Amino acid sequence: MEGIEERGVKEVDYLAEERAGAQFHVHSMKIFLAGGQHEYEVSTRIANLVANDPVFAKEDRARISRKELYKNSLKKAGHAWKIILEKGLTEEESMRMRAFIDEPNYTDLHWGMFITALKGQATEEQQHKWLRQAYKLAIIGCYAQTELGHGSNVQGLETTATFDPSTDEFVLNSPTLTSTKWWPGGLGKASTHALVYARLITDSQDYGVHAFIAQIRSLDDHIPLPNVTVGDIGVKFGNGGYNSMDNGLLRFDHVRIPRENMLMKLARVTEQGKYERSNKPRQLGYGAMVYIRQGIVAEASVYLSRAVTIAVRYSAVRRQFGGKDDKAEVQVIDYRTQQHRLFPLLATAYAYRIVGFWMKWLYADVTERLNNNDFSNLPEVHACTAGLKSITTSVTADGIEQCRKLCGGHGYLCASGLPELYAAYVPACTYEGDNTILLLQVARFLLKTLTQVASGTKPVGTAAYLGNVQHLTSVNCEVSQGKDWLNPSVLLEAFEARSARMAVACAMHVAEAPDSELAFEELSPELVEAARAHCQLIVVSKFIEQAQKDLPGEGVKQQLEVLCNLYALSLLTTHSSDFLATGYLTGTQVSHAKDQQKALFSCVRPNAVALVDAFDHTDHYLGSALGRYDGDVYTHLYKGAWKDPLNESVVTEGYHEYLRPVLTQQLWGPTSKL
Ligand SMILES: CCCCCCCCCC/C=C\CCCCCCC/C=C/C(=O)SCCNC(=O)CCNC(=O)[C@H](O)C(C)(C)COP(=O)(O)OP(=O)(O)OC[C@H]1O[C@@H](n2cnc3c(N)ncnc32)[C@H](O)[C@@H]1OP(=O)(O)O
Numbered sequence: 001m002e003g004i005e006e007r008g009v010k011e012v013d014y015l016a017e018e019r020a021g022a023q024f025h026v027h028s029m030k031i032f033l034a035g036g037q038h039e040y041e042v043s044t045r046i047a048n049l050v051a052n053d054p055v056f057a058k059e060d061r062a063r064i065s066r067k068e069l070y071k072n073s074l075k076k077a078g079h080a081w082k083i084i085l086e087k088g089l090t091e092e093e094s095m096r097m098r099a100f101i102d103e104p105n106y107t108d109l110h111w112g113m114f115i116t117a118l119k120g121q122a123t124e125e126q127q128h129k130w131l132r133q134a135y136k137l138a139i140i141g142c143y144a145q146t147e148l149g150h151g152s153n154v155q156g157l158e159t160t161a162t163f164d165p166s167t168d169e170f171v172l173n174s175p176t177l178t179s180t181k182w183w184p185g186g187l188g189k190a191s192t193h194a195l196v197y198a199r200l201i202t203d204s205q206d207y208g209v210h211a212f213i214a215q216i217r218s219l220d221d222h223i224p225l226p227n228v229t230v231g232d233i234g235v236k237f238g239n240g241g242y243n244s245m246d247n248g249l250l251r252f253d254h255v256r257i258p259r260e261n262m263l264m265k266l267a268r269v270t271e272q273g274k275y276e277r278s279n280k281p282r283q284l285g286y287g288a289m290v291y292i293r294q295g296i297v298a299e300a301s302v303y304l305s306r307a308v309t310i311a312v313r314y315s316a317v318r319r320q321f322g323g324k325d326d327k328a329e330v331q332v333i334d335y336r337t338q339q340h341r342l343f344p345l346l347a348t349a350y351a352y353r354i355v356g357f358w359m360k361w362l363y364a365d366v367t368e369r370l371n372n373n374d375f376s377n378l379p380e381v382h383a384c385t386a387g388l389k390s391i392t393t394s395v396t397a398d399g400i401e402q403c404r405k406l407c408g409g410h411g412y413l414c415a416s417g418l419p420e421l422y423a424a425y426v427p428a429c430t431y432e433g434d435n436t437i438l439l440l441q442v443a444r445f446l447l448k449t450l451t452q453v454a455s456g457t458k459p460v461g462t463a464a465y466l467g468n469v470q471h472l473t474s475v476n477c478e479v480s481q482g483k484d485w486l487n488p489s490v491l492l493e494a495f496e497a498r499s500a501r502m503a504v505a506c507a508m509h510v511a512e513a514p515d516s517e518l519a520f521e522e523l524s525p526e527l528v529e530a531a532r533a534h535c536q537l538i539v540v541s542k543f544i545e546q547a548q549k550d551l552p553g554e555g556v557k558q559q560l561e562v563l564c565n566l567y568a569l570s571l572l573t574t575h576s577s578d579f580l581a582t583g584y585l586t587g588t589q590v591s592h593a594k595d596q597q598k599a600l601f602s603c604v605r606p607n608a609v610a611l612v613d614a615f616d617h618t619d620h621y622l623g624s625a626l627g628r629y630d631g632d633v634y635t636h637l638y639k640g641a642w643k644d645p646l647n648e649s650v651v652t653e654g655y656h657e658y659l660r661p662v663l664t665q666q667l668w669g670p671t672s673k674l
């Protein structure tokens, strides 16, 4: 390592001291955060498997060209599949492997959306035909819904599937430029098949958007089939990031597919061209989106905890100012402003882990209900998955960026791992539903629920508190000192009252307006805030529920209680204007909340490094010189710099053509290339 000894840089492990100060049993917390002993063992085993396999190396992702990045991602996906088959990995193990490989690729869409949609919308016969192929990756599928002209407005899609009874086929067509399929992941270069959402037209009548399977590339040589135009849509935000994915474009010029390629579980077209609906809700056609949204919620904590691990470890290593009288300089993690920006994110990563566990339960529950033809809680599940997807991804993306800033200048280097993490994560605010659109869906659900409450229906699940709306809109908060805020029922009532009051205010406004759709649009910023308040309440209530349970491991429950209080009070102080404007809190009560929040920072401080260790991210997974487990930040930043291709030559390429003429003032000479 060049020059390091001469510069007097020593290895110093500040993190060992930090770890020694932890006040809880870290291993027990690891097991809790993994979801149980079995899950912990699977995660550890698979994380190590990926970390030790050179094919899954990822250090150079931000440096290489898009073409190389993409080819490499194909190699990684193929290698992963080989390991899955050779070792006979279970679905759980395979999913963990996908996560630890940490690189978006076509298999996400194949398994996550193509197969999920087939399971939800194909008849048994169709499943038999397509799933068998799909499960062994003999075909690769993508989810081709969004078009150049429409993404959010699914009912506005323009691709047509017109039934031709004379041949018993549908004719897929892209009638306009804006009907070009645009964005589907895996479509650009990898997929052989696409699940195409198109307007079903039969007997000259348009029955709206339905799903069809279309083969788009040859299974022999991967060449696009006749009259199919397909390709990649181009480079996306950031280096590395989501660029390993081939988001694609697709056009059909009167391409014929057999009638049986329409997914017919929810609706079908007969040989004679008659359209018939099943008695199941048409919204089941959106099932793959619900599945991925819950997956995205479960994944948010992983991304946020990665950024927070890097920022906490680095903040404990980094020292600035105050090194007088032989004392070491201050660790930046000890500055109150650093704690104020960082510790709420740490608490949020824990909160999202807990809500992610609950979300998985909710999805399993609704799947069982749907299998028994019980569709009663579909609207609530839609609102929960959409709303939580929206708030968790927005907060996580902003949180990653905040962590980058918390790492000062070094955070801006790709070696910190944070720029790439942000670039890979930030599209989650848009895909699977733009986050504002999704909150507006939650708002509609809240207004509907309040109307039902007014007519005597008891709301259930996460909306149950709205059944208590009379009380919540009239009660006053009784906090008179900071410590009162540590009472879970005080916290819960505050969040319920804020959410109920915001929703009721909007509902009254809309109800009194002559045109309710116009009023909804006029009020949409307030509706979005009401929806956000409702979703934050869900997270707070799930965290409180969990923190009240007994857990094995010394100090684990106490840490969760601290983080739960910190999470709730950080939300409350950040959104204090909501609590004040609805009249539930006074300014003094908000001040008490701020004081209590500061006291909680002091409880978190001695445990901060151990609390991030409990997420158990390997150095390979973090991919960060700043977030290394051993805290040996400077050595690895220094070493890393020398690996940069720019440092391969001592005198840079381009010196003779472009630098030397400037330095020698020969810009206009006969040999100058400038
Ligand atoms: C190593 C190998 C191992 C491999 C392992 C791999 C495993 C992979 C697992 C992956 C897990 C996680 C991975 C994450 C990766 C993520 C990749 C993501 C890629 C991105 C994909 C996409 O983006 S796909 C496209 C998504 N598009 C959208 O989300 C569009 C958003 N718009 C909409 O959803 C709707 O149209 C909208 C909600 C805006 C409604 O519009 P509207 O016009 O009003 O619609 P209508 O059709 O009229 O419906 C209104 C009524 O329907 C109700 N409703 C709406 N949506 C739903 C729903 N989803 N469920 C139930 N009900 C719904 C709505 O409430 C209305 O009801 P009402 O009663 O009539 O009011």
Ligand SMILES: Cc1cc2nc3c(=O)[nH]c(=O)nc-3n(C[C@H](O)[C@H](O)[C@H](O)COP(=O)(O)OP(=O)(O)OC[C@H]3O[C@@H](n4cnc5c(N)ncnc54)[C@H](O)[C@@H]3O)c2cc1C
Residues within 6 Å of the ligand: 109, 143, 144, 145, 146, 149, 150, 151, 152, 153, 182, 183, 184, 185, 242, 247, 427, 430, 431, 432, 433, 434, 436, 437
């Ligand atoms: C990385 C990535 C991967 C993707 N993968 C896939 C895929 O595999 N398959 C697929 O089909 N699609 C995919 N998509 C597309 C994605 O689902 C859409 O981009 C997304 O649903 C948003 O739709 P849009 O682009 O039409 O945004 P728009 O709806 O055009 O949004 C633009 C702006 O308008 C606002 N807006 C729109 N309508 C309203 C309204 N009614 N009220 C208030 N504000 C409004 C939005 O909030 C936003 O600010 C992907 C997108 C990305 C970025």
